[in-house]
Amino acid sequence: MLHVLFQNVAESLLERCGHHPLTVAVMGKALRKETRVEKWEKAISNLSTYATCAPGPISYVNEKETENTLTIFGSFEFSLEDMLEDSRRLFIALAVLSWADSIPEACLEAIWLGLGKENLFPLIVCKLVEGSLLIKSDSYPMYQVHDMVSLYLDSKTNDSVEALLSKSTAEDAASVAPWLFIFGKESVQITAEQIMKSSLNVLQEKRAIITLEAIVQALMASKSISELEASRASFSRILGLRITDLISIGSTDLILASARAITNIFNKYDYCEYVSSLENVGGIEKLSGLLENCEDPMIQTNISTILAKLAEYGSPETVDKALESIPIDKLADLLTPNTEEWHESVFTVFMSMTKAGKSKATEKMFAYGVDKNLVRLLENGSEVAQYHAMVTLKVFYEFGGPLAHRSLRLGTLTLLPWQARMGLERFVLPEKNVPLSPKPQTFEDLIHNILEKDQKQVLEGMQDLILIVEKAGEPRIRDMIIQSPLMERLSDFLQHGNPEYNSMRSQSAFVLMKLACSGGKPCIQKILEYEIVPELVKMMQCNVVELQDSAYTALHQMLFGEGGSLVLNRIHQTGLIERILHSVESKSIKTREVCINFILDLVQLGNKACIENMFTLQVVEKLAKLEKNSGGSGDMVIGFLKGMDKCKHLSAAERRVMKQQVVRKVRAALKGHKHEALMIASIEACVVEGSGGGSSSGKKRK
Structure with a gap:
């Protein structure tokens, strides 16, 4: 009998819900534990009451749709009435957000804290998900709402603004304003900006610090590089108006909070714009004073980064002050294999100092043994640390003059990994007594040999040419090579499809590699006049x-040599990435290997646009699919992440946001796979390992 009663009342409820899936889900979850028939009957009655009182939509095309919408809204009211007070408050507060796109969990938690709450956020948000009022992404902590929930929340915007910004404490409003400025509705963003501007006041120190911390946290929650750049530019505009006051007359705590925000927000254009005003108000001296007797690595790296950047774009006086103030010895101590969380900041400081102070800066860094620490990293550091140490040493040698060249001996060079040896040997190997140019007849004879049809004669000619090609760094020899038909002939050899010409194709790739290494940008420009790069991609x-290895090695050296940016641009402009991606899924293990290595090279050398293009082409998903099919441990994706760690064209903030994008993509691609947990754990460990210590942040305020 009871079963029949429940069946009847359930059918009545379905009818009253209009069989709308969302309404049924909301009501069903609200009543899922209720076993009394009278409570179900009351729910039907209450639903009608709530539907009558519910805020109606602004416009609908017909009466039936309006009625359905009111019924859905009524189900929300019923569900909220059945919830705990905390769940109701959080849900209504979410009306400030623009739900046109997914919202990161960190934003919802910031709103929860803005309501004056400290604990239970996971439990409270879970209740909203269970009640079908929030939809949580399976692959990453992001939230969305159904279109009807979003429409309902539009009617609660004023209530949420009142709760979060008008009736809350000034400190709670300051903590949530940056989040609403990024993720809020347009009308809410205006109010949030006003609160941020009023809070960034040296007379309101605690509010200012809270605002600065929230700005950094909101920025780091960006879902994409385009969103990050838009947020960064907006925050820069707001912070720039206050920066001279915050640093020149602010307290120590306020300056430190400002410094952390600056290192995450400012780009070179911001430093250029504000350096003179900071110089005029004594900001350089104020920042320098904080480094005296300082032992905190976070403070050392943040303040030193700002001083080094200001020196890079400031006056000679600022360069001298920065060189005098930056604790080079303490920063050098952070260049060990065990302190990798500080490496990115330290490398940034040393690179900016070298560009600003040139030989004067490098002399000081050599005096403190920075070069020795870099060499030790080359010997014992991680792959990423080795790469950045090599790049930094190369900059030292380029700007440092004779002192720098004497610091690295040939004996030490032989102990380094091969990548480091290739990158540094031109600064270390002794000069050879090379004549200004080879005898013209000799060179012409060699060119004549490679123009012949006899394969043996051609191969011998190319082998003999190597000695001359290795001296292409000398202008007269380089010009002679460029003006000869050598490049065109090598291009022709690469296009031979007959297997009997494989040796000539392989040798041609080797000669081209030597030309790229020795001849630099002029030779690269000549190479790009022919279809050499596409042909090398075909060979891969x-x-x-043998051909695949030769082609990859040649392309690798072209990319990493002087003029590599020209090759990178050509690859992107001609759509070669798409061709390479097609081969990533090849059945041939060797083809997959060289193509994946080449893609990782492009990540390392690329910029924001390049990597975003790879995201669009689903490179990460393809790598994750390969891992899934081969039962891998995540090494291919980790290689992609390490490539981003090595990329010098990304800021720390951009790198963090892109890494989170990678994690989200991998989670979605691996969902349900038996090794999902293991691979995700390895990938997330790599993300954490590569994150700079100076950029960490907590969620709670003190």
Whole structure:
């Protein structure tokens, strides 16, 4: 009998819900534990009451749709009435957000804290998800709402603004304003900006610090590089108006909070714009004073980064003050294999100092043994640390003059990894007594040999040419090579499809590699006049291992040599990435290997646009699919992440946001796979390992 009663009342409830899936889900979850028939009957009655009182939509095309909408809104009211007070408050507060796109969990938690709450956020938000009022992404802590929930929340915007910004404490409003400025409705963003501007006041120190911390946290929650850049530019505009006061007359705590915000927000254009005003108000001296007797690595790296950047774009006086103030010895101590969380900041400081102070800066850094620490990193550091140490040493040698060249001996060079040896040997190897140019007849004879049809004669000619090609760094020899038909002939050899010409194709790739290494940008420019790069890409995709290795090695050296940016641009402009991506899923293990290595090279050398293009082309998803099919441990994706760690064209903030994008993509691609947890754990460990210590942040205020 009871079963029949429940069946009847359930059918009545379905009818009253209009069989709308969302309404049924909301009501069903609200009543899921209720076993009394009278309570179900009351729910039907209450739903009618709530529907009558519910805020109606602004406009609908017909009466039936309006009635359905009111019924849905009524179900929300019923569900909220059945919830705990905390869940109701959080849900209504979410009306300040623009739900046109997904919202990161960190934003919802910031709103929860803005309501004056400290604990239970996971439990409270879970209740909203269970009640079908929030939808949580499976792959990452992001939230969305159903279109009807969003429409309902539009009617509660004023209530939420009142709760979060008008009737809350000034400190709670300051903590949530940056989040609403990024993720709020347009009308809410205006109010949030006004609160931020009023809070960034040296007379309101605690509010200012809270605002600065929230700005950094909101920025780091960006879902994409385009969103990050838009947020960064907006925050820079607001912070720039106050920065001279915050640093020149602010307290120590306020300056430190400002410094952390600056290192995450400012780009070179911001430093250029504000350096003179900071110089005029004594900001350089104020920042320098904080480094005296300071032992905190976070303070050392943040303040030193700002001083080094100001020196890079400031006056000679600022350069001298920065060189005098930055604790080079303490920063050098952070360049060990065990302190990798500080490496990115330290490398940034040393690079900016070198560009600003040139030989004067490098002399000081050599005096403190920075070069020795870099060499030790080359010997014992991680792959990423080795790369950045090599790049930094190369900059030292380029700007440092004779002292720098004497600091690294040939004996030490032989102990380094091969990548480091290749990158540094031109600064270390002794000069050879090379004539200004080879005898013209000799060079012409060699060119004549490679123009012949006899394969043996051609191969011998190319082998003999190597000695001359290795001296292409000397202008007269380089010009002679460029003006000869050598490049065109090598391009022709690469296009031979007959297997009997494989040796000539392989040797041609080797000669081109030597030209790229020795001849630099002028030779690269000449190479790009022919279809050499596309032909090398084709060679990487053939099924002959020797040719694939030769082609990849040649392209790798072209990319990493002087003029590599020209090759990178050509690859992107001609759509070669798409061709390479097609081969990532090849059945040939060797083809997959060289193509993946090449993609990782492009990540390392690329910029924001390049990596975003790779995201669009679903490179990460393809790598994750390969991992899934091969039962891998995440090494391919980790290689992609390490490539971003090595990329010098990304800021720390951009790198963090892109890494989170990678994690989200991998989670979605691996969902349900038996090794999902293991691979995700390895990838997330790599993300954490590569994150700079100076950029960490907590969620709670003190």
